[in-house]
Amino acid sequence: xxxxxxxxxxxxxxxxxxxxxxxxxxxxxxxxxxxxxxxxxxxxxxxxxxxxxxxxxxxxxxxxxxxxxxxxxxxxxxxxxxxxxxxxxxxxxxxxxxxxxxxxxxxxxxxxxxxxxxxxxxxxxxxxxxxxxxxxxxxxxxxxxxxxxxxxxxxxxxxxxxxxxxxxxxxxxxxxxxxxxxxxxxxxxxxxxxxxxxxxxxxxxxxxxxxxxxxxxxxxxxxxxxxxxxxxxxxxxxxxxxxxxxxxxxxxxxxxxxxxxxxxxxxxxxxxxxxxxxxxxxxxxxxxxxxxxxxxxxxxxxxxxxxxxxxxxxxxxxxxxxxxxxxxxxxxxxxxxxxxxxxxxxxxxxxxxxxxxxxxxxxxxxxxxxxxxxxxxxxxxxxxxxxxxxxxxxxxxxxxxxxxxxxxxxxxxxxxxxxxxxxxxxxxxxxxxxxxxxxxxxxxxxxxxxxxxxxxxxxxxxxxxxxxxxxxxxxxxxxxxxxxxxxxxxxxxxxxxxxxxxxxxxxxxxxxxxxxxxxxxxxxxxxxxxxxxxxxxxxxxxxxxxxxxxxxxxxxxxxxxxxxxxxxxxxxxxxxxxxxxxxxxxxxxxxxxxxxxxxxxxxxxxxxxxxxxxxxxxxxxxxxxxxxxxxxxxxxxxxxxxxxxxxxxxxxxxxxxxxxxxxxxxxxxxxxxxxxxxxxxxxxxxxxxxxxxxxxxxxxxx
Amino acid sequence: xxxxxxxxxxxxxxxxxxxxxxxxxxxxxxxxxxxxxxxxxxxxxxxxxxxxxxxxxxxxxxxxxxxxxxxxxxxxxxxxxxxxxxxxxxxxxxxxxxxxxxxxxxxxxxxxxxxxxxxxxxxxxxxxxxxxxxxxxxxxxxxxxxxxxxxxxxxxxxxxxxxx
Numbered sequence: 001x002x003x004x005x006x007x008x009x010x011x012x013x014x015x016x017x018x019x020x021x022x023x024x025x026x027x028x029x030x031x032x033x034x035x036x037x038x039x040x041x042x043x044x045x046x047x048x049x050x051x052x053x054x055x056x057x058x059x060x061x062x063x064x065x066x067x068x069x070x071x072x073x074x075x076x077x078x079x080x081x082x083x084x085x086x087x088x089x090x091x092x093x094x095x096x097x098x099x100x101x102x103x104x105x106x107x108x109x110x111x112x113x114x115x116x117x118x119x120x121x122x123x124x125x126x127x128x129x130x131x132x133x134x135x136x137x138x139x140x141x142x143x144x145x146x147x148x149x150x151x152x153x154x155x156x157x158x159x160x161x162x163x164x165x166x167x168x169x170x171x172x173x174x175x176x177x178x179x180x181x182x183x184x185x186x187x188x189x190x191x192x193x194x195x196x197x198x199x200x201x202x203x204x205x206x207x208x209x210x211x212x213x214x215x216x217x218x219x220x221x222x223x224x225x226x227x228x229x230x231x232x233x234x235x236x237x238x239x240x241x242x243x244x245x246x247x248x249x250x251x252x253x254x255x256x257x258x259x260x261x262x263x264x265x266x267x268x269x270x271x272x273x274x275x276x277x278x279x280x281x282x283x284x285x286x287x288x289x290x291x292x293x294x295x296x297x298x299x300x301x302x303x304x305x306x307x308x309x310x311x312x313x314x315x316x317x318x319x320x321x322x323x324x325x326x327x328x329x330x331x332x333x334x335x336x337x338x339x340x341x342x343x344x345x346x347x348x349x350x351x352x353x354x355x356x357x358x359x360x361x362x363x364x365x366x367x368x369x370x371x372x373x374x375x376x377x378x379x380x381x382x383x384x385x386x387x388x389x390x391x392x393x394x395x396x397x398x399x400x401x402x403x404x405x406x407x408x409x410x411x412x413x414x415x416x417x418x419x420x421x422x423x424x425x426x427x428x429x430x431x432x433x434x435x436x437x438x439x440x441x442x443x444x445x446x447x448x449x450x451x452x453x454x455x456x457x458x459x460x461x462x463x464x465x466x467x468x469x470x471x472x473x474x475x476x477x478x479x480x481x482x483x484x485x486x487x488x489x490x491x492x493x494x495x496x497x498x499x500x501x502x503x504x505x506x507x508x509x510x511x512x513x514x515x516x517x518x519x520x521x522x523x524x525x526x527x528x529x530x531x532x533x534x535x536x537x538x539x540x541x542x543x544x545x546x547x548x549x550x551x552x553x554x555x556x557x558x559x560x561x562x563x564x565x566x567x568x569x570x571x572x573x574x575x576x577x578x579x580x581x582x583x584x585x586x587x588x589x590x591x592x593x594x595x596x597x598x599x600x601x602x603x604x605x606x607x608x609x610x611x612x613x614x615x616x617x618x619x620x621x622x623x624x625x626x627x628x629x630x631x632x633x634x635x636x637x638x639x640x641x642x643x644x645x646x647x648x649x650x651x652x653x654x655x656x657x658x659x660x661x662x663x664x665x666x667x668x669x670x671x672x673x674x675x676x677x678x679x680x681x682x683x684x685x686x687x688x689x690x691x692x693x694x695x696x697x698x699x700x701x702x
Numbered sequence: 703x704x705x706x707x708x709x710x711x712x713x714x715x716x717x718x719x720x721x722x723x724x725x726x727x728x729x730x731x732x733x734x735x736x737x738x739x740x741x742x743x744x745x746x747x748x749x750x751x752x753x754x755x756x757x758x759x760x761x762x763x764x765x766x767x768x769x770x771x772x773x774x775x776x777x778x779x780x781x782x783x784x785x786x787x788x789x790x791x792x793x794x795x796x797x798x799x800x801x802x803x804x805x806x807x808x809x810x811x812x813x814x815x816x817x818x819x820x821x822x823x824x825x826x827x828x829x830x831x832x833x834x835x836x837x838x839x840x841x842x843x844x845x846x847x848x849x850x851x852x853x854x855x856x857x858x859x860x861x862x863x864x865x866x
Contacts, residue, residue: 620752
């Protein structure tokens with residue numbers, strides 16, 4: 001049991017972290033794009049993210065990802081030093097998005113157990129060229145910055161281990177020689193050495209090191225034996241350099257000494273031979289120089305704290321564990337009911353037991369609520385993803401549109417999120433592709449150039465309503481009608497169909513085929529897939545549209561899938577459960593309220609409205625004595641704004657039920673109409689959960 | 703670690719090999735391979751599910767797990783019989799499907815060596831022995847060894863042909 005849940009490997013954590021960072025990054029980029037410019041905070045943040053990805057990828061030996069992250073980091077380093085005014089922002093975003101996509105793809109591969117074999121070289125080249133352009137375009141106020149950039153760019157190729165001296169730059173004040181020994185058993189010495197080099201890169205020049213190649217794992221052994229040797233020149237003093245180096249993790253021993261230029265030259269010439277630090281008596285020179293570039297200083301401190309402390313209070317948990325926990329809580333709710341409603345206790349005066357039972361009941365309810373709330377996730381991430389889609393689609397389709405997000409903080413069950421992510425994406429795509437017109441058309445129609453797609457979420461009772469609204473041209477009623485008729489999807493006459501019914505036709509399977517995407521300008525591809533996806537989680541889709549002013553698609557989704565309030569009813573010896581939310585009212589009809597039409601359909605008149613009656617015992621062929629309406633009970637249920645009256649023997653009681661699906665063997669028969677699943681009752685009996693939607697539609701068809 | 707688990711699994715497999723749980727339906731004695739059997743329980747309250755074939759009696763609550771039950775008697779197109787205290791449900795597990803088989807009475811677990819197992823006679827296709835995989839000889843008795851998978855999967859084929 002324990003083993004099952006403790007198999008989160010380093011890799012899992014890496015994948016999880018990187019995905020989160022990428023999401024964050026994407027979000028940042030989109031914000032920056034909207035504000036048409038990178039704020040310095042944003043640049044710092046992006047820089048930090050790229051740095052973290054680079055570090056962890058290198059740690060996990062995904063060098064391609066690491067290299068790419070590195071070059072992006074360089075790019076933002078460049079921007080940070082005041083180059084963002086002159087840079088082509090949209091080009092940068094494209095570059096970064098391309099990078100994000102690449103890393104995402106790789107991560108996906110890693111997740112699926114395939115080796116991450118993508119090659120980012122082309123992209124890295126592109127970034128490098130862009131950085132060069134930036135540098136050439138700009139008169140650097142401070143040669144130090146340019147210096148740093150050249151160095152960082154140089155190191156992308158990673159075979160360049162030595163930074164090029166920069167012309168026209170004042171010679172650095174000090175030269176140092178350092179030998180680092182890592183603690184035994186810290187492993188991955190080469191990566192640690194690499195990070196040391198990386199930390200120094202921005203504040204030093206003429207850096208070279210032995211072993212030369214620290215990317216290969218083979219160098220680890222060398223470093224382990226002989227230590228990691230470095231020589232560099234810098235403007236910083238002895239103390240500062242020492243401080244930087246001392247921050248290296250797992251550092252066992254540091255020997256740092258100042259050397260003169262000649263020594264430096266000599267060493268650099270013999271650099272291929274390993275050497276030991278000479279016992280020279282050179283003492284640290286003059287310290288006290290300040291950093292020549294405050295930006296660099298900042299970058300250094302940031303790098304030391306890759307993840308801010310705000311994350312400490314958040315724990316990431318495997319969803320499988322939560323699922324199991326919820327199952328267990330479900331079992332507990334049932335067990336509790338079994339104890340409290342135990343038939344052995346019937347008729348006994350048990351004051352203390354009742355008190356204890358009430359307390360137990362309260363605690364179980366609280367646990368249940370808590371478990372549910374743990375599983376609740378805000379829609380923010382799902383909604384924010386759409387930003388990216390809108391952006392990309394706009395570029396591709398050459399349309400102008402903006403996405404307005406309302407109520408993204410609405411929370412739904414984790415399972416639900418998984419199911420609505422794809423449908424939502426589909427709807428947004430459709431809205432942009434088919435709904436929003438081109439800027440010219442829009443202007444001609446007297447609308448603002450910018451199309452608006454509104455993504456809104458709000459809670460309503462136990463449902464969450466998610467609407468995707470566009471202000472495009474709307475659905476074309478006639479075309480839909482013709483198409484539906486052509487495909488034989490409607491049998492009623494035109495006059496019988498309400499607008500809403502017509503628009504909802506597009507949700508029918510078979511309505512859309514590939515070829516009508518182009519010739520038919522309404523919503524098309526795979527709306528039936530959207531509808532089906534939403535239906536599997538017990539939700540529904542409503543389409544509404546007004547010609548020329550846009551289309552609204554509403555997804556009605558249950559807050560949670562697992563535990564619902566249910567009303568138990570009895571028919572003969574069988575027990576059924578109806579979701580309480582769909583019940584409008586229940587009553588015992590008086591004789592004369594009901595009537596039968598010539599075809600034998602029974603109906604009832606309630607407050608001036610006429611509703612069909614479904615006799616459950618007839619529908620399911622159950623033997624019961626109660627066949628007269630005046631002896632049983634009528635339960636009025638509603639689904640999708642359609643109402644049905646169900647006739648049953650009696651109401652048994654209301655209870656929180658844990659929805660369980662029917663065994664696969666039973667489901668495979670596909671004959672059980674109108675059943676949504678089953679649940680265990682307090683006494684251990686099984687009750688079948690009725691699927692109101694299925695009953696209403698299935699019954700009408702039959 | 704993994705090796706050990708594998709070994710134990712093999713061992714388990716070995717000890718179960720050639721062992722059959724026998725039960726009676728009417729006068730015939732049947733056997734099913736022990737490795738399929740999870741447990742044997744007494745008769746339970748069965749919740750009927752409408753619109754299913756007659757032999758699928760419904761679902762039962764097995765300690766919080768909901769499993770379907772099938773009346774083997776009806777599956778073999780024999781007359782139904784009133785359940786009594788000897789009626790048992792054999793819970794079997796095949797390809798991740800748990801299902802209960804209602805049988806008249808369970809008798810014992812026996813080992814039938816391979817040489818005592820023969821194939822059922824092959825006759826024309828109307829000769830209905832599709833559920834019987836083999837026939838085992840035990841002393842003077844004959845045990846009909848069932849093909850559990852057929853017991854389950856044949857339904858779908860039937861269903862399909864009905865639909866068509």
